[in-house]
Amino acid sequence: MIESDVxxxxxxxxxxxxxxxxxxxxxxxxxxxxxxxxxxxxxxKKDMPAWCQTTGHEWVGLEEExxxxxxxxxxxxxxxx
Amino acid sequence: xxxxxxxxxxTLAGLRAAxxxxxxxxxxxxxxxxxxxxxxxxxxxAAMGMQVTMFFTFWxxxxxxxxxxxxxxxxxLRKMFGWLNKGGAARLPISRFNFGGLGAAMMTKVMxxxxxxxxxxxxxxxxxxxxxxxxxxxxxxxxxxxxxxxxDGVDQLAGVSTYLAEAKDGSVxxxx
Numbered sequence: 001m002i003e004s005d006v007x008x009x010x011x012x013x014x015x016x017x018x019x020x021x022x023x024x025x026x027x028x029x030x031x032x033x034x035x036x037x038x039x040x041x042x043x044x045k046k047d048m049p050a051w052c053q054t055t056g057h058e059w060v061g062l063e064e065e066x067x068x069x070x071x072x073x074x075x076x077x078x079x080x081x
Numbered sequence: 082x083x084x085x086x087x088x089x090x091x092t093l094a095g096l097r098a099a100x101x102x103x104x105x106x107x108x109x110x111x112x113x114x115x116x117x118x119x120x121x122x123x124x125x126x127a128a129m130g131m132q133v134t135m136f137f138t139f140w141x142x143x144x145x146x147x148x149x150x151x152x153x154x155x156x157x158l159r160k161m162f163g164w165l166n167k168g169g170a171a172r173l174p175i176s177r178f179n180f181g182g183l184g185a186a187m188m189t190k191v192m193x194x195x196x197x198x199x200x201x202x203x204x205x206x207x208x209x210x211x212x213x214x215x216x217x218x219x220x221x222x223x224x225x226x227x228x229x230x231x232x233d234g235v236d237q238l239a240g241v242s243t244y245l246a247e248a249k250d251g252s253v254x255x256x257x
Contacts, residue, residue, distance in 0.1 A: 012196050016125040020206060023128035054102075054129040 002061050002076045004036035005029065011072065015043050019051050022077070026057065031081040034060055039073050048075045056080045101132045103251040107244065110257055111140030113173035113185055113200055119257045120203035126253065127210035134247050135207070136239075138217035141257075142224060143168035144200065145214060145232050154225030163225035170200040170232075208234050215239050 008025045010018040018039045026035055037048065045062060052059040060076035104126040108119045119135065126133045137145050148171060152163020178184040192199055198206065208214070216231055218238045228238060237243075248254045 014195070014197050016121050016128065017198065020124055020128045020210070023130075023210075051129055054131075 002036075002063060002074075003034065004076055005033040007036045007038065010037060010039045010041075012040065014041055015047065018044055019047055022048070022051065023055070026077065026079055029079045031079055033079050035077045035079065037075045037077070039075065040071060042071070042073070044073050044075055048077065052077060101130060102253075103247065104131050104133045104253040105136065105244065105248045105251045105255070106133070107136045107138065107254075107256045108141035108144060109139050110176070111143040111168070111173060112176040113188070114175050114177075115257050116141070116144045116170070116173060116200045117203065119255070120200065120207055122255065123212050124203060124206045124210055127207065127212050131253075133207075133210075134213040134215060136215050136217060136244050137235075138220045139224075142216060142221060142226060142231070144170055144173065145204070145216065145235055146170075146226070146230055147232050148172070150226075150230035152225035153227035153230060159223075159225035166224060168230075170204055173200060204232070213237075215243065 006025070006029055008021060010021050013021070018037060018041055022035070022037055025037075029035055037044070048062075049059045051057075057080045058078040060078050062076070063074040065072050065074070104123070106119050106123055108116065110116070119141075123133045123135055143166065146168030148169035150168070152160055154160045154163050172182075173185065174182065175185045175188055189199060214235045216228075216235050216238050218240055221227065221238065228235070
């Protein structure tokens with residue numbers, strides 16, 4: 001279980017919304033805090049690490065729960081300074 | 082219209098902030114599917130902290146037309162053309178299976194039912210994220226359009242030199 005400070009729910013949203021909502025939400029965090037993003041879009045598994053690589057925020061990890069259509073991804077990003 | 086400028090997604094001082102990566106997109110097409118692809122890439126890039134400029138030319142201008150705005154042309158041919166060539170982000174055709182608008186309406190319904198943003202919402206998001214929208218002056222005139230027939234927030238009217246000046250510094254340049 002990865003610890004997080006703030007959670008962002010993007011369930012039901014498709015690309016590009018999870019990334020756009022993440023880029024807005026991360027501004028509310030302090031440096032070093034961890035944002036947890038909930039998504040049911042499988043693309044998030046590759047998109048969020050790519051977003052981190054480009055923006056400089058730290059990719060912390062991914063947790064998956066549920067199966068098939070009910071699968072939920074929890075991705076964790078640490079805000080860079 | 083919210084026109085808040087979004088800073089590059091991090092305060093990763095210095096380098097990135099001083100010289101963000103640039104993306105340019107030329108949208109020549111006026112179909113919903115192609116406009117969606119263009120705006121999804123534009124908003125995604127802006128969310129990644131890139132500086133995005135979109136150029137609209139020919140049918141792409143229909144995407145950023147105010148709904149119901151009529152041609153400003155005075156000569157008959159262009160006036161007629163402006164009348165035939167309807168625009169507005171909410172009423173774009175799709176490039177296959179449009180069937181006189183039925184296909185586009187069906188696709189819009191499926192998108193709405195699945196909470197996928199349509200072209201009007203994507204344009205709002207792009208403007209919110211600070212994407213620069215530029216309309217091509219030559220084709221604007223050719224199609225009998227003027228600046229007042231375009232949506233608010235179209236940052237400037239310009240030509241090919243402006244596009245090239247931006248594109249030569251761009252790491253991603255797309256023509257859709």
